[in-house]
Amino acid sequence: MKLLSRKATCNSHGQDSSYFLGWQEYEKNPYDEVRNPTGIIQMGLAESQLSFDLLESWLAENPDASGFTRNGESIFRELALFQDYHGLPAFKKALAEFMEEIRGNKVTFDPRNLVLTAGATSANETLAFCIAEPGEAFLLPTPYYPGFDRDLKWRTGVEIVPIQCTGSNGFRITESALEDAYQLARKQNLRVKGVLVTNPSNPLGTALSRQELNLLVSFISAKNIHLISDEIYSGTVFSSPSFVSVMEVLLERNLANTQVWNRVHLVYSLSKDLGLPGFRVGAIYSNDNTVVAAATKMSSFGLVSSQTQYLLSAMLADKKFTKHYIFENQVRLQKRHAMLVRGLKNAGISCLDSNAGLFCWVDMRHLLTSKSFDAEMELWKKIVYQVGLNISPGSSCHCAEPGWFRVCFANMLEETLDLAMQRIKDFVVSTATKSSNTGRSHHLSSKYSARKSLSKWVFRLSFHHDSENER
C-alpha cells in the first residue's frame, strides 16, 4: 500500500517549474553589492521594497501598534486569546476602507463580507474549494502567475483551462479567446465553474480595460458561472488609466444585488501594496453570503495572527498615513518602472506598455535563436547563468508565445537595477558582436577595455560555461 497520498508524492505542486528553479539558482549564488558583486540578481521576485522607510517611520511614531498596547494599556491577553475566524472587527473595518481608498472610493466594501486568510495564496485556494468540485475547471487568461498551478489545483483537484492571449493585441482578453477556452474545456469534458483573472495582471503589469471587464461580466452572466478577480496588485497602479475594479463595472451596469453580483468574488492581500508578504494578510470579498460563510469556516486553516491583525488595524486606520503611502509608493513605482523600460530600450529591448505591478513584461523574441520554447529556455538559461539575472520565462507563466519574460523592478536598490540594465546591455551587445565576429578572444578583449568592473564577471562567464549544470 502506498505510504503517502498522491498529493504528497506527485509534482502537481508545480514547484519543479523554472519559476521556482531560477529562484533556487539565485539562492545558491545571490548578488550582494559588497560580498558577491558577480552573483545572480533576483529579478524574479515580485516584491516591493521601495517604501519601507514610510512604514518604519510610522512604526516608530506609533509604538502602541506593535507593543500590544492600546492607549497605553496592555491588550496582550485579549489578542493572545483572539482566534475568532470572523477576524478582528477593527482590522476588517480598516482593511475594507483601505480597499475602498485604492479604488478611488468608487466602490464600498462591507467588512462583514470580508474573510481574512493567511495570504492571497490561502484565499485563492479557499475560493476554489468553495466554488468547484474536484475535476471541475476555472478559465484563466494566459500568461498567468505560475503559483496558480499549485494554489488553485493541487489540493482541490480543480483544473485550469487557459484563455489564450497573444502579443498581437497586447495580450488583451477577447470574446473569442473566452469562447475558445470554454469550448476547449467542454471538449475535455470539464465543467467550467468560473473565470479567474488577476487585475492588474501578473505578469503583464496591465490593468484590465473597461472593455475587458465588461466582456468578462457578460461572459459569466451568459454562462452562469463565477468570476474571481485577484486584485492583489490594485494598489500598484502608478499611471493612468486608474484602476477599475470589476465591482465598479457591476455597479455601472446596475447589476448590484442581481444573480451575477453574487458570483463575483475578489481576492486581496497586503503583500504587494504594503510590501508585507511575511505577515500573511489576505482576504476574500464576496457578496454571496453562502460563500462568505463557508470561506469563513475554511479560514480556520489559515487565520491571520491576531498580533498582526492588531498592528495593521492601527496602521490602516491612520488615513493620513495610508493616503500619503499609497500616493508616494505609486510615485516610486512609476520611477522604477520608467528606469527599467528605459534601460531595456537602451539595449534594444521593448516592454509591453504597462501601468501597474512590480514588473514588466519584456519582449525578447528578437533574441531567440528560433521561434520556439526550447529557444526561450536556452535564452533564459543564458540570462540566469551568464548574464546573472533571474528573470521569469514566459513559458513558466503559460504564455502561448515564446520569447516573453517577466522582469521585476521593485525588489532591489536603484544601483542594482542599474547594474542589471548594464549587464543586459552588455549581453545584447556581445550577442550581436558574437554573431558578427569570428574569435571569442577578440570579443573578450574589447570588453575588458570597456569596463574594469566587468572583468571578474567576464571571467566567470567562461568558467560557468564549462561547469554549469544543465536543468
Next chain:
Amino acid sequence: MEMLSKKATCKSHGQDSSYFLGWQEYEKNPFNEDTNPLGIIQMGLAENQLSFDLLESWLARNPDATMFGSNGGSIFKELALFQDYHGLQTFKTELVEFMAEIRRNKVRFDPQKLVLTAGATSANETLMFCLAEPGEAFLIPTPYYPGFDRDLKWRTGVKIVPIHCSSLNGFRITKAALDEAYDEALKLNLRVKGVFITNPSNPLGTTMNQDEFNHVISFAVSKNIHIVSDEIYAGTVFDSSKFTSIIEAIMDRTLEKTDIWSRIHVVSSLSKDLGLPGFRIGMIYSNNETLIAAATKMSSFGLVSSQTQYLLSKLLGDKKFTRHYIQENQRRLKKRQQVLVSGLQSYGIPCLKSNAGLFCWVDMRNLLSSNAFEAEMELWKKILYEVGLNISPGSSCHCTEPGWFRVCFANMSQETLNLSIHRLQAFVTSNGDGNYQNQKLSTRISRRNSLVVS
C-alpha cells in the same frame, strides 16, 4: 448546475454540533462578573488563561521582541519580506528546544524535520492531505475533540472510524477496540491509513499509558499504517514525568531503526501550553523526509506570520523564562483542576482521574433521567439555560456512553470557577428529589471507586 461546491454547502464542517451551538448561546448571554452576573459561564472553551501575567511581565522586560528588534527599525524590513515556508530558523530552533524541555529532554527534535503551520488545525488537515486519499480512513479513539470532524475530514475527504473506548476501564485504548475499529472500516470498504491519537487526551485529560502505547504501536506496525500523535496538550501535564511522547515510546521499544519510524508524525501548537491561540502557531514533526517536503510546500496555505515567529523566537529563546513558565504553569493548572474535581465530588459528581489538559471529563450519568443520549441532551440544555454553564456534552465528542461532559477550568478567574461549581451544586441539590436520582445517588459511591484508574 450546482453553483457552489458540496464542501461549501454541506454540513460536514460539523459546526452544527452542540459543541458549537453551546458556544453561540454563550455569545448571546456571556457571564460578566460586573455587567452580567447571571449570564452563561463559558466552560466549553479549552483555553489557558492562568499564566498571562508571566508572559506580560516578560514582554515588559523585553520590548525589542515586539518592536522588531530595536525601536521599530532594524529588522522590520527583513521580517516583512520573510515568507519562506521553511520558517524562521531561529524560531524553529527555539521551538524544538521548548518542545524537548516539555518532554523532560527525553526526546530531541531536529528543526529541519519541523514544519510550521497556522495552528494545529492547519497541521492536522495538512497531515491528512499528505497521508491519505479522499475516501481513506483514520481510526480515532472516542471520545475525541469535535473539531476533528472538520479538520480531518471536511476538505480532505478522509473518513474517521472510531475506536470505541469505555468507562469500564477509564476510556483506555484496548487491543480489542483497535481490532474492532479496523474490522468496521473493512466492512465499510474503507482503507485504513493510520491511527490518530491525542496525547494528552482531549476531552479526557489523561496521558497515554504504556499498555496503550504497546497496543497502538504493535497495531500500527502489524497493519503497516501511520500514527499521528496530536500532542498539543503536552505542556499542560501537571507532572512532566507522567507524559510520554510517541517518539519516546518508539525509542523505548528500540524501533527507531525500523519502518514504523517514518510513519510516526507529531502535531503540536503553542495555543494550549502558552495560551496563545490567537497567534496561530502550530507544527508538524516527522522523520519522514518526503512527508516533510510535501507538508512544507502545503504550509504555503497557512504560514505563521513572520512578526509572530520573531516574537516567539525571542520568548522561547529565554531559557530561564521557559523553564520557570513550564513549571509554574503546570502548578497552577494542577491547582485549578483540584478545585473543580473536589468541588464536583463533594456533591456526588465524579470526574475521570486525570493528570493533564485544561478540562475534566465529568461523570454526570447519575443526573440523567434515562441512560440515553436524548437524556444527555436534555441535561445539557438544562445546564446551559437553567444553570448557566456552557459545558460540552459527550455526544459532541462521539462518546459511546451518554452522561459524560467535558468541563473546562482554566479559561476563567478563580472566583468564576467557584461560582460555576456553586451553581452546579445548587442544581444537583435541587434535582436530587426524583426517584431515579435517589437510586443513582446511592450507587454513586461504588461507581466512583471503580473510576480510580491508573
